[in-house]
Amino acid sequence: MALADQIVRRRRAPRWVRGWRIIPVIGLVLVFSFPFFVMLSTAFKETGDIFSAPPTLLPTTWTLDNFVAAFDQIPFWRYLANTLFVSGLSVLGTILSCPLVAYALAKIRWPGARPLLMIVLLTMMLPPQVTMIPIFLIWNGLGAVGTYLPLVVPAFLGTPFLIFMIRQFLVSVPGELIEAARIDGASEFRTYWSIVLPIARPAIVTAAVFQFVWSWTDFLNPLIYLGNPEQYTLSIGLYAFFGENDVAWGPLMAACVLFTLPALFLFLLGQRFFIGGISTGALK
Amino acid sequence: MHLTSAGRRRLGVAVGALAASALVLTGCSAAEPDGPEKITFSYLWGGAEADAIEAIIADFNASQDEVEVTGISSPDFQKQLTSLSASQGSFDISDHFGNAVGSWASKGIIAPLDDLLAANGVDPADFAPASIEQLSYDGKIYSLPIAVHTFQLLYNKTLLAEAGVEVPTTMDELADAIAALTKVEADGTITQLGLGDPSPSTTITTLGYAFGGDWDADGAPSPTNAANVEALQWYYDNVVAPVGSGKLAAFKSGVGEYMSPEDPFYTGKYAMVIDGEWRAVNIPNTAPDLDWGVTAIPAVSSALADSTQLTVSTLFIPSNSKHKEAAAKFLAYLVSDEGATAFSLALGNLPAKLSLVGSSAYDGIPQFSVWLDALASDNVHALSSAPYSAEYSTDLGLAFDEVLSGTSTPEAALQKVAGNSSNYATE
């Protein structure tokens, strides 16, 4: 390996040529983040400066008024705490449940694996609009409307999308590793815990990121299930800037920047695990 | 592979914390035996409007000690529907729009108010008749108007003066004004439109009334009423045909957001628009330099003078509320002269009460009276609220879109709506 590394390094192009690779990467990043930069710059613009033809990217005068207005309009820290609570619990639920189910679907040879995979797939295919009210009535019957339970419990029971995703990652894990552990007499759970989970870490971190962002940005479920403004999450708070006929653009964009920053920060943090990935895994 | 005992403990702690928090989440709804009856007011408003509502709620709570209202902003009507579908709802009073009353009343999900109003001394005769008509179903009142809206002709004084156009008072004068105020470049590109349409549906249904039409004759959809067809044809001939539907669409794709500083009426791209009273509050804030006026929609004949359309924001009490009497007390406060004035001033809407027409409370809002006085007009109409209203207004909107884009004639498009109406929900 060390020798191969040396050979590879010698064959690599000189530094200035490799430097060029950053250009397409930057191009990609610019295209995707452009609307966000529009949002960011609008948050610092004065009202009269927001729209112009042709449009301008940077504020002519920088102002923090929009952020002041945003903090004035919504109880930001309370909503942030509520949102972190819901998102955090949901992520925990996802990490606990989804890999378990995915393992049953990918690596345990039992007659239920195929049919259950089909069921997981099928549950994604029915448009959610027609199941929304029956699901609401179940929670209502359980007396849980007005609590956070309907927002966090489903994650502990596994999300079909994420189960299917992790399952597809596990499929490409060589079966010999798991067989070897089984032959050594390890229990199924031990095999799962000590062999499969470490290998699946990139997939599980990805699932956690997805669940986090879903919970973070979810608007309709918190609105339907929470009964008290004290419980509200940030995504509902953003509606404080939509009037019946008009939109408070500057404060909305400022609030939106405040809304995305914590999630962005956590995502950057999460990448440390992400990058850890396979090197700590047990593939070799 | 390497599960440390520390890792295991962390997991255990996390699961324990979860179980504990789940317990906390469920176990906190102890009822107080005495004290004021607590009710929840869920409203669709957000932003500055929600702040105004909260101020009014606080005033009500301070004014008496029998009922305590908690306000909650729920800016999506799916929340209302889910709550209404359950045996016990999450709110005791809420707001919606007049055209849904028939549909909701027919399904029994909103409570009839007649007895509750009588008990609280509220007289339906105090409200604009067209609004009460829309809010009644099968002889009973199911909602009260918290605010109403009428539509009038706004014009940009500077542009009219430049073009040497007088404020139009008849449909023919309006047609001439549109022609004089529409500016087109040599290649057909529009730079200024005589009459803009912030909401084509509202503009055209309102014009239908101004031409003497009726969209619901005898409690059923009547899209093909001759005056309706005439109004739509007039609109096409005077607004769309002279510039071409393609050029009109291209022009509209470059207009700014509604009621923002770049609203096309504020920037002079639209010389005139037919719109509601909320403009009177918005213009001084958003476009303080605009020199504007507003007048009644021009009439086809003197019998049809001051024709306009009325739309209604309503308050209702859901059938599944356990606190209907308390909710009715709050409702009575909201529609009292005091409550209605505070509410309409805060939102820049018209009060629904006839006693407030001419009230000095609105003197601070420029030209508000043009919209307010229309409430007393004999020619103010509201679309009916029936179980089919949502489908009907959707179909009308699609028909107008076809005509304005030049893919159908007024006659054919409205005929198609009439054909569809046989499929409409009946209850």
Added chain:
Amino acid sequence: MTVRRRQALAGLAFAAPFLIGFGIFIAYPVAASGFYSFTDFNLFQAPDFVGVDNYTRMAGDERFWIALTNTLLLTVTGVPLSIVIAMAGAHLLNLPVRGQPLFRALVYLPSIVPVVVGGYLWRWMLNTEYGFINHFLSLVGIDGPGWLVEPEWTKPAIVLMSLWTVGGTMIIYLAALKDVPRDLYEAAAIDGANWWTRFRHITWPTLSPVTLFQVIVNLIAYLQIFTQPYLLAQTRLNNVGAGPGQSMLTYAMYLFQNAFSFLKMGYASAMAWVLFLITLAITIVILVSSRRWVHDGSR
């Protein structure tokens, strides 16, 4: 206890969270919607059984066909574009360049922006006078279209806004690229294999099961596409628009309108089941074909 039996018990135990969730929160709503599809149901009053009326009525419903056609057009353009852009983007973001974690975050950022705000942002960006897109096009001499008012340009606008959030698909690929055996890759580079050979024989076998997942979930997502067209066509809050010439009316929007505006939940449920069958049929075709192109590590 036999091995088979132990395996079956293990399978049940591992799948238990989902089995419980399915039993409590999924089975009943699914069954209920199936039942409603054969009834006249307005959400609030007892449903009336009407046989297959809802299904036969769809055949003669002009708007149903418009919505279905629009949705299929969005799907056949949106799904392949999502997959190709996500896979190419993931390769770029996997290059070892300085600032890589930040770049990844920025590409994923649009998924964190609340979709309602995203909708407003895009309507503004697509405005021909005040928006950036046509402004940039005009800088290179292109006279941009009226995205949201010309019927032939509304679908590209929807796909554009949807592709903006393709970062989610991209990070799944990034996670999958972690599993590509790098030592093999570098050995192949030494052997002088070109990038296509390396992709074909080393990267693709690892990415193919994940690609199967991406194709299926993107297919499901596009067939149910709602939020982007709903927001782009919306003229006021809480109002279902359809765009010029109904070019933005998607299947899920029409279904939503029937369910919550017209309160025809019976018809909406029937529409949901028809979409379910369409999705299922396409998925089965993909799954059958996948035996030829998906590499299974356990085989």
